[in-house]
Amino acid sequence: MSLVSGQRVELRIPGAEHTLGVLRHGHFGRPVLVFPSENGRAEDFESNGMVGAVQDLVDAGRVSFFCVDSLDGWTWSANEQPTEERAKRHLLYNRWLEEAVLPYIEQELGGRLPIITMGVSMGAYHAVHFALTHAHVVSLGIGMSGNYDVTTWHGWGETGDATYFANPMHYVAGMEGDHLDWIRQHAAVLLVVGEGPFEWEPTRSLPSTRDFAALLERKGIPHQLDVWGSDSAHDWPWWRKQLAHHLPRFC
Template sequence: MDRFHIDLDAPGFDRQGTVIRYGHFGRPVLVFPSEAGRAWDYENNGMVDAVAPLIDAGRIKLYCVDSFDAQTWSDRWLSLEERARRHGAYASWITDRVAGFIGSDSPGTSDAIVTGCSLGAYHALQFALTRADLFPVAICLSGNYDPSTWHAWGERGDAAYFANPTSYVPNLGGEHLDWLRSRLYAVLVAGNGAWETYPTGALPSTQHMAHLLAEKGINHELDLWGNDVSHDWYWWQRQIAHHLPRFC
């Protein structure tokens, strides 16, 4: 495990972002934490152990990042449009600084997988949809993909629209959609148990997102687990251990 600090230079962000790397060889996997989480949350909640055989075998290198949700989506004092604008600054940090670091650290490897749990699943899908050139595979566990349902208020402009997959996916078309169909693969996972419907909205949002992707012919799979499967790290450990080996 190695820890790095990468500057995030934007208004509203008052610290460096942390990236923690696990492993030395294999396909890069960019990991987003759950809501307002930090880079070390994945390890602290047993997720690194869940994929340790892949790390030890040199099949993957994990790059776990900070979320900065407290300055973006989780700041209910901000309008939805302002939250989305700040998310744009975070997105630039990921695609410019973090992706650049991963590229220099893992030269010659395959394109990165993105994954996350809960709000981290939103990040994974959003980055895959908007930057499939960098992140062609997304493994999304218990996500809600509609920021307009996250205690949103205020007028909504372009920033909120383009940060909301449930808004822009229905309007995808032309050559860009053809390219996404050829490039992107999304795995959408949710349980039918506690907290997956209320209060998180993860189960209905996951089902709706799968429907939108199907309408557009974007490659994906919907994997719904049983009534005992809750919105919890215990199950996310098992879900990532089940799905990740297919892609590395």
């Protein structure tokens, strides 16, 4: 097990010659898989003060952050592509997470532990989506200032199965029977959002978060909704405060 904190490693994308990076902070503790904001990199979490906001947890060995690069520029942010094509491309990112990142985390920690996923802005979507679709290894997804309906992201063109199964607002609505019962037993979601600048427009994080929380409530999926006030903006200073407020009770 590596005890090096802040060391970046490159992990190959399955079936491609390219790699994406993972950056670890912390030597022990609850593993937290961190997704950056749109088009972000693994380094963004530390450079924007998020590690420092919970440095006491890191130093005490209560948490290890595994921060990953995004592939948004080729997937969800490729607005010249129709929504369905972007959703299909997103499957490759999921494969990288499943086949490269999860084994790396398990290797680093010497075994499989319940993982927390978290992210801000578009990273919130990634964190919550991955938690709901990988509840066998992720026990909690934390989304801060997220929009959970991919069809609202400059979407165009006809959509199909790829979009449906990448869109929490759609596939959660369609959950039923044994699968829904299993999700109720194994998944949990924490949604945090503010009422201040940029949480409504252009991100639509506030209405999307409220709508998604209402959907989770209807489906009986364990979740918490924490709405901060009108001074709480779609920006790093507030995400630092929100992380410091919530993370200690889970680690």
